[in-house]
Amino acid sequence: MYIIEGRDISVRAGKRRILEVKMVGLEEGKVFSVIGPNGSGKSTLLRVMALLQNPDGGCVYFREERILPRDRIRIRRRTSVVFQEPLLLDATVEENIVTGLRIRGVDAASARKRAKHWLERFKVAHLSDRWARALSGGESQRVSLARAFALEPEVLFLDEPFANLDAPTREALLLELCDVLHCTGVTTFFVSHDFKEVAFIADSTLALFDGKPVQQDLPRNILEHPATERLAQFVGIENIWPARVIEAQPKKILADVKGQRIVVAAAAAQEERIWFSKGDSIKIALRGEKIYCLPADSKNVDAARIPGIPTGYNLWRGKVKSVFAFGDIVKITAECGIEVKISIPAGCLNKYKAGDNIIVSFSTDAPTIINSQQ
Amino acid sequence: MRVIFLDTVFEGLEKAFVLIFSLDREVLSITIFTLKITGTATIISIAIALPLALLLTLRDFPGRRFIISLANLGMGLPPTVVGLWVSLMLWRSGPFGKLGIMYTPAAMVIAQTVISTPIILALSTAALQQIDKKLRWHIMALGATPLQMLFLMLKEARYSLMAAIMAGFGGAISEVGASMMVGGNIQGYTRVLTTAIVLETSRGHFDMALALSFILILLAYAATLWLTLLQQRRYRNVYY
Numbered sequence: 001m002y003i004i005e006g007r008d009i010s011v012r013a014g015k016r017r018i019l020e021v022k023m024v025g026l027e028e029g030k031v032f033s034v035i036g037p038n039g040s041g042k043s044t045l046l047r048v049m050a051l052l053q054n055p056d057g058g059c060v061y062f063r064e065e066r067i068l069p070r071d072r073i074r075i076r077r078r079t080s081v082v083f084q085e086p087l088l089l090d091a092t093v094e095e096n097i098v099t100g101l102r103i104r105g106v107d108a109a110s111a112r113k114r115a116k117h118w119l120e121r122f123k124v125a126h127l128s129d130r131w132a133r134a135l136s137g138g139e140s141q142r143v144s145l146a147r148a149f150a151l152e153p154e155v156l157f158l159d160e161p162f163a164n165l166d167a168p169t170r171e172a173l174l175l176e177l178c179d180v181l182h183c184t185g186v187t188t189f190f191v192s193h194d195f196k197e198v199a200f201i202a203d204s205t206l207a208l209f210d211g212k213p214v215q216q217d218l219p220r221n222i223l224e225h226p227a228t229e230r231l232a233q234f235v236g237i238e239n240i241w242p243a244r245v246i247e248a249q250p251k252k253i254l255a256d257v258k259g260q261r262i263v264v265a266a267a268a269a270q271e272e273r274i275w276f277s278k279g280d281s282i283k284i285a286l287r288g289e290k291i292y293c294l295p296a297d298s299k300n301v302d303a304a305r306i307p308g309i310p311t312g313y314n315l316w317r318g319k320v321k322s323v324f325a326f327g328d329i330v331k332i333t334a335e336c337g338i339e340v341k342i343s344i345p346a347g348c349l350n351k352y353k354a355g356d357n358i359i360v361s362f363s364t365d366a367p368t369i370i371n372s373q374q
Numbered sequence: 375m376r377v378i379f380l381d382t383v384f385e386g387l388e389k390a391f392v393l394i395f396s397l398d399r400e401v402l403s404i405t406i407f408t409l410k411i412t413g414t415a416t417i418i419s420i421a422i423a424l425p426l427a428l429l430l431t432l433r434d435f436p437g438r439r440f441i442i443s444l445a446n447l448g449m450g451l452p453p454t455v456v457g458l459w460v461s462l463m464l465w466r467s468g469p470f471g472k473l474g475i476m477y478t479p480a481a482m483v484i485a486q487t488v489i490s491t492p493i494i495l496a497l498s499t500a501a502l503q504q505i506d507k508k509l510r511w512h513i514m515a516l517g518a519t520p521l522q523m524l525f526l527m528l529k530e531a532r533y534s535l536m537a538a539i540m541a542g543f544g545g546a547i548s549e550v551g552a553s554m555m556v557g558g559n560i561q562g563y564t565r566v567l568t569t570a571i572v573l574e575t576s577r578g579h580f581d582m583a584l585a586l587s588f589i590l591i592l593l594a595y596a597a598t599l600w601l602t603l604l605q606q607r608r609y610r611n612v613y614y
Contacts, residue, residue: 073517073518079515081515085508087508089509089526089529
């Protein structure tokens with residue numbers, strides 16, 4: 001049973017339909033996430049589900065009860081929302097938390113007690129008398145999370161709560177949030193454009209593009225086997241090649257990518273959804289970090305060969321076009337008849353330079369197949 | 375020439391302090407009457423302007439922008455023009471002539487209300503519109519009723535709203551044209567600080583005029599000081 005569910009939700013902005021979702025539901029105690037690029041409609045969906053915005057079509061159900069306009073305030077008092085900006089009131093930190101509780105009819109003494117508990121839980125109890133607008137971004141978001149949890153919601157809505165924070169703060173807060181979610185077991189609707197956050201926190205994920213769902217699956221499956229090319233790009237897959245099926249076998253296909261042969265094993269998640277026959281146009285997506293590489297003059301070329309793959313497949317020779325270091329990884333672009341983008345640890349930076357000959361290889365379960373019709 | 379001018383000012387100042395600190399009956403009665411008239415007008419203006427400002431902020435309806443533009447125009451409304459129109463309305467042959475309130479304190483309250491309402495309305499609307507729309511979503515998400523929402527929004531904009539009210543109060547207390555035209559500057563009945571200053575100056579009673587002008591400045595300063603202290607307390611809370 002879904003605790004909160006949206007059916008046939010549609011939202012318009014002028015004449016343009018910005019959101020069209022047939023069904024979206026949150027299972028009790030689970031973290032449901034929505035990912036998509038900016039302007040994909042994920043925050044609009046959150047506002048509709050949190051009863052902050054009326055949809056132009058469809059309706060929202062709370063514990064299978066259809067929510068009518070007169071029920072909105074009553075249901076809102078059973079949920080809480082954390083926005084991208086902390087949106088703290090022009091008052092002290094403690095007052096910010098107490099105000100929400102007082103609105104929901106909690107007496108002043110209990111409200112203060114709860115505020116103290118949650119401020120301690122998010123490590124900002126020492127700021128309780130400080131003016132909320134004087135806090136740093138990280139502190140403000142901690143207060144915002146404390147405020148949301150102090151309301152003891154049945155459903156928690158998080159709208160990109162870490163988007164404005166620096167990387168170390170974001171990481172620390174994500175870990176703390178995960179811990180609190182685990183302890184409280186609160187049902188959560190988590191919106192993000194960061195697929196790493198989603199993979200870390202969510203039980204299931206809906207990918208939204210142009211206001212329409214493109215895939216709903218486990219976060220890992222969306223990351224590894226995205227349903228569309230745009231989603232593949234969005235989740236950070238660097239190599240997407242058009243290909244033609246040469247031979248289709250159960251659980252394995254052989255494809256041609258501009259003269260290069262690729263053997264791809266269909267993952268369990270894909271087997272049920274799609275299968276192909278000889279001559280089909282497909283797209284093959286491959287993460288750069290799943291590609292092995294070594295200098296072509298290396299004496300041990302066999303080290304690059306993946307056991308079980310016929311000789312000549314998934315092992316290409318080429319030339320390094322460019323090498324760039326991005327923090328702790330190095331991005332290599334190699335020309336192997338097709339352009340291949342490889343990500344390797346920063347420690348390997350000195351091994352490669354533009355113009356070097358290179359050998360690249362990958363296992364059969366590293367690439368994923370995208371139906372080019374989608 | 376310069377010496378005569380300075381003599382006049384210093385003599386005036388001396389007499390003014392005597393009048394103020396000896397609690398001169400006439401000066402005291404004019405001051406209290408001024409506060410009563412302007413205070414009443416300001417309260418009525420707040421009662422009209424704040425709900426309207428909330429409506430203009432929270433609802434989109436035909437004519438909304440027109441009302442805001444009128445309020446902005448009203449901020450610079452010349453008091454004599456207000457005096458003229460209120461006189462025309464309250465004149466015996468005017469639409470509200472039957473009320474018989476021309477040259478009464480009630481007429482002065484009406485005129486000052488007309489002057490201060492657009493100031494409070496325009497500045498309050500601007501203050502409320504400054505509140506992040508997402509903060510409204512947040513207040514809704516807390517489960518606030520419409521009344522709780524309005525209260526929290528007013529609380530959120532309280533410092534800017536106070537400035538708006540002070541500006542309205544300042545506009546009303548300092549105007550002279552409208553009060554003179556609709557009140558008539560009748561001694562002990564419709565005489566306020568500004569009209570009294572005009573009269574005493576025209577009579578050459580600079581000591582009285584200066585005393586009244588100091589009181590007027592003092593009142594305006596007291597109001598401004600109160601607001602400044604409140605705002606600075608918040609500034610200190612936020613920035614230090």
